[in-house]
Amino acid sequence: MREVKVLGTGCANCRTTAALVEEVARQQGIAITLEKVEALPEIARYGVMATPGVVVDGKVVHAGGVPRREKIAEWLAADAAAKPAGSCGFKCSCS
Amino acid sequence: MTAGAMLALPRRHPRLFLAVAAAAWVLAYLALLPVAAWLAALLPLGDAGHLREAVRFFLYDTPKVLLLLAGVVFVMGMVNSYFTPERTRALLAARAGGFGNVLAALLGVVTPFCSCSAVPLFLGFVQAGVPLGITFSFLISAPMVNEVALALLLGLFGWKIAMLYLGLGLAVAIVSGWVIGRLKMEGWLEDWVRDMPRTQATVGSDATTLAERVQAGFAAVREIVGRVWPYVVAGIAIGAAIHGYVPEDFMASLMGREAWWSVPVAVLVGVPMYANAAGIIPVVEALLAKGAALGTVLAFMMSVIALSLPEMIILRRVLKLRLIAVFAGVVATGILLVGYVFNAVL
Numbered sequence: 001m002r003e004v005k006v007l008g009t010g011c012a013n014c015r016t017t018a019a020l021v022e023e024v025a026r027q028q029g030i031a032i033t034l035e036k037v038e039a040l041p042e043i044a045r046y047g048v049m050a051t052p053g054v055v056v057d058g059k060v061v062h063a064g065g066v067p068r069r070e071k072i073a074e075w076l077a078a079d080a081a082a083k084p085a086g087s088c089g090f091k092c093s094c095s
Numbered sequence: 096m097t098a099g100a101m102l103a104l105p106r107r108h109p110r111l112f113l114a115v116a117a118a119a120w121v122l123a124y125l126a127l128l129p130v131a132a133w134l135a136a137l138l139p140l141g142d143a144g145h146l147r148e149a150v151r152f153f154l155y156d157t158p159k160v161l162l163l164l165a166g167v168v169f170v171m172g173m174v175n176s177y178f179t180p181e182r183t184r185a186l187l188a189a190r191a192g193g194f195g196n197v198l199a200a201l202l203g204v205v206t207p208f209c210s211c212s213a214v215p216l217f218l219g220f221v222q223a224g225v226p227l228g229i230t231f232s233f234l235i236s237a238p239m240v241n242e243v244a245l246a247l248l249l250g251l252f253g254w255k256i257a258m259l260y261l262g263l264g265l266a267v268a269i270v271s272g273w274v275i276g277r278l279k280m281e282g283w284l285e286d287w288v289r290d291m292p293r294t295q296a297t298v299g300s301d302a303t304t305l306a307e308r309v310q311a312g313f314a315a316v317r318e319i320v321g322r323v324w325p326y327v328v329a330g331i332a333i334g335a336a337i338h339g340y341v342p343e344d345f346m347a348s349l350m351g352r353e354a355w356w357s358v359p360v361a362v363l364v365g366v367p368m369y370a371n372a373a374g375i376i377p378v379v380e381a382l383l384a385k386g387a388a389l390g391t392v393l394a395f396m397m398s399v400i401a402l403s404l405p406e407m408i409i410l411r412r413v414l415k416l417r418l419i420a421v422f423a424g425v426v427a428t429g430i431l432l433v434g435y436v437f438n439a440v441l
Contacts, residue, residue, distance in 0.1 A: 007215075008211075009211065009214065009215075009409070011211035013209075013211065014211075040214060040215075040218065040412055040413065041287055041291075043215055043218075044215065044218040044219070044222065044291060047219065047222075047294060048215055048219075049180040049181065049184070049212070049215050049216045049218075049219035049220075050180055050207070050209065050212040050215065050216065051211060051212050051215050053215075063180075064180075064207065064209070064212065065209075065314075065318065066318075
C-alpha cells in the first residue's frame with residue numbers, strides 16, 4: 001500500500017493531478033491511499049515551492065505542474081523509492 | 096529521414112533539432128504576410144470597406160501572434176529549466192535591499208511561476224530568510240513580465256513597446272519591493288508564517304540534459320499555448336472588429352492624453368480583470384490605434400496583469416490585511432506613475 005499525497009491549494013492543476021494519480025494506480029493495479037493536502041502550513045512543511053506537489057510514502061517526488069502519466073507510474077512502481085530522485089522530463093533516458 | 100527518426104530527433108540530437116526548428120519557424124514567419132494577403136484576396140469581400148479591413152487584420156495577426164507565442168513560450172520553457180525556484184531562492188537568501196531587489200525582479204522573469212503557486216513560493220522564500228521586500232520584488236515581477244504578455248506585445252506593438260513594457264515592469268517591481276522592504280512590515284505576516292521553522296536554502300545538483308530542456312520547452316508550449324490560444328483568437332477578433340468599424344480618434348476623448356482621469360480609471364478597471372491578459376492585449380492595441388494614449392494603455396495592461404483580486408485573496412492567507420493593502424497601494428502607485436509619465440513625455 002503506497003501512501004500518496006497531493007499538495008495544493010485547490011487549483012485546477014491540483015485536482016487534475018489527484019485524478020490522474022488515482023487513474024494510473026487503478027490501471028497499474030497498485031493499491032494506494034490518496035490524500036489531498038490543502039492546508040498551507042502542511043504544504044510549507046514539505047518545502048514544496050510550486051504546486052501541485054506529489055508526495056509518495058513521505059518523500060516529495062514532484063513539484064509544479066501536472067506530472068506526466070509515465071512519471072506517476074514510475075513513482076508508484078515498487079522499486080521507485082530505490083531510484084535516485086532526478087528530474088527527468090520524459091521516460092528517463094538518463095537513468 | 097523516416098517519421099520515427101524525425102520524432103526521435105529532439106531526444107537524440109537536440110542541437111540539430113533546435114537548428115531545424117528555428118529555421119522552420121523563421122520560414123513560417125516570413126511566409127505569413129504573402130499567405131494572409133493571398134487568402135484575403137480569395138475571399139469575396141469587395142474592394143474596400145470595413146469588413147475587408149477587419150478580415151485582413153484577423154487573418155494576418157492571428158497566425159503571427161500564435162507563432163510568436165509558441166516561439167517565445169518554447170524558449171522561455173527551456174530557459175525556465177535553468178532557473179528552478181530552489182536555485183532562485185538560494186540566490187536571494189540573505190541579500191541586502193537595493194541590488195537584491197534588482198536581482199529578484201530579474202529572476203522573476205526567468206523563474207517558472209504560476210499564480211496558483213504564489214503562496215507556497217512566498218512561504219519557501221520566507222522560510223529561507225529572503226527579506227520581505229526582495230520577496231515582493233520577485234512576486235511583482237514574475238506575473239507582470241511574463242512570456243505571454245511579452246510575446247503578444249512583440250507581435251502586436253513591435254519590439255520597442257515590448258522592451259518598454261519589460262523595462263517599466265522591472266522598474267515597478269524593483270522600486271515597489273524596495274519601498275515595502277524599507278517599511279519594515281515583517282510584523283504583518285500572519286503569525287504562523289512568522290513562526291515557521293527556518294530552513295537552509297540548498298540546491299540539489301542539476302543533471303538536466305539539453306534534450307530534457309527541449310522537452311521542457313515542448314511541455315511549456317503544450318500547457319501555456321494550449322490554455323491561452325482561445326483568448327488570443329477572441330482578443331484579436333475583437334481587435335480586428337475595432338480596427339475595421341470604430342472610427343478613427345474615437346478613443347481620444349475617453350483614453351486620450353487630455354483625459355487626466357483615464358489613467359486611474361484604467362488601473363482600477365484593470366484590477367478585477369484576471370488571466371485574460373492574452374485576450375486583452377489585442378483589444379488594447381486596437382484602442383491605441385483609435386487614439387488612446389500609450390501611457391494609459393500601458394497602465395491598464397500592467398494593472399490587469401500585475402494586480403489581481405484573486406491573487407490578493409490567496410495572499411490574505413499568509414499576509415495580514417495591512418500588508419496586502421500596502422502591497423496593492425505601492426504597486427498601483429508605481430503603475431499610475433508609469434501611465435502619467437508616458438502620457439506627459441510621448
